[in-house]
Amino acid sequence: MADKKIVSIEDRIPQLKQARKKKANRRFIFYLTLIISLILIIVYMQSPLSHVKSVEVTNNEAVNEENIIDLADINKDQSFWNISADDLTERITEHPEIEHAEVKRSWYNTFVISVQEFTRVAYQRDGDYFYPVLQNGDRLNEVQLDHPREDAPLLHGFEEEPLKELAEQLALIPQSVSLLISEIYWEPEEHNSEQIRLFTTDGQEVIGAISNFSSKMEAYPSIASQLNDDIEGVLHLDVGAYFVPYDNEDLDELDEVEELDYDEEV
The missing domain is CATH 3.40.50.10960 (Rossmann fold)
Known part of the structure; x- marks a missing residue:
């Protein structure tokens, strides 16, 4: 009985081999991009680029802007993303003339503090x-x-x-x-x-x-x-x-x- 030659499916279907190669390349590019992104994020978080750049105060009348910023006690040497907006709000509303405060993040690394004062x-x-x-x-x-x-x-x-x-x-x-x-x-x-x-x-x-x-x-x-x-x-x-x-x-x-x-x- 003649020996039967076994032919791989890749040889019989070259297109499948090519598709698997493309899929592997895409997977490699995805993971490489992910790793590079994580590295960039870590570098950004550890560098001065992530520090607080500015603080803006809105809707204040009786309480001056400098006083509100002092109450917020924002450390500009700290990462912008490591500062809790809730903590800032709590500190600002300790002022007896401030009824409510809302802290939002804005581009670029800016905190915007909106206050509502007691009349x-x-x-x-x-x-x-x-x-x-x-x-x-x-x-x-x-x-x-x-x-x-x-x-x-x-x-x-x-x-x-x-x-x-x-x-x-x-x-x-x-x-x-x-x-x-x-x-x-x-x-x-x-x-x-x-x-x-x-x-x-x-x-x-x-x-x-x-x-x-x-x-x-x-x-x-x-x-x-x-x-x-x-x-x-x-x-x-x-x-x-x-x-x-x-x-x-x-x-x-x-x-x-x-x-x-x-x-x-x-």
Whole structure:
């Protein structure tokens, strides 16, 4: 019986051999690329190229940029990718004036810090200095001002709890109305433990209550427009809205002003 010659499948199908060779080459190129990429990443992470290049701060008003960057305490000799954005956020929000902070990475090796500050709603005098009061009722004792700024009213006589309540109310008032208030005094009485007295930049004296202060003051511009500029007195906004002249002899001249139009839903 004649010997049978065994022929390999590669010899019978040359195309299969070529395909396997191409597949092996592609696999080699893939692994080589992967290894080179890993080497480049390691070199990049260990080199100054990966270090933090810059830090940007946005949306800050009261707290200056340098202060926020100092709070973040970013080490520019450290790899950009080894710094935790959550850790930066936690450090930044330790500042009493910063309510929220968001830290994002940006090209090239840049941290962008966006902050949301508590609003300064008032100032309070203590000794020779004036201190900002935030919307949450906290007073910034570390911020000493020789003079109060004109962006919020000056408070007198407020203790801790009414100060917090008033601050929350002031935060609800539109800025256009808040800028009309120059000073606010806490004057609790037996029949009204929440009574406050305030003076406005347009010369009005107003009596109100802390609990409904924001809703009443929101309507102040329309109410004040009904007053007679020639008659001085006190505008009451604690219950409803009515005007009491300093000189009671003027009462006859206030027939159309005594009952002031006021929308309780405002």
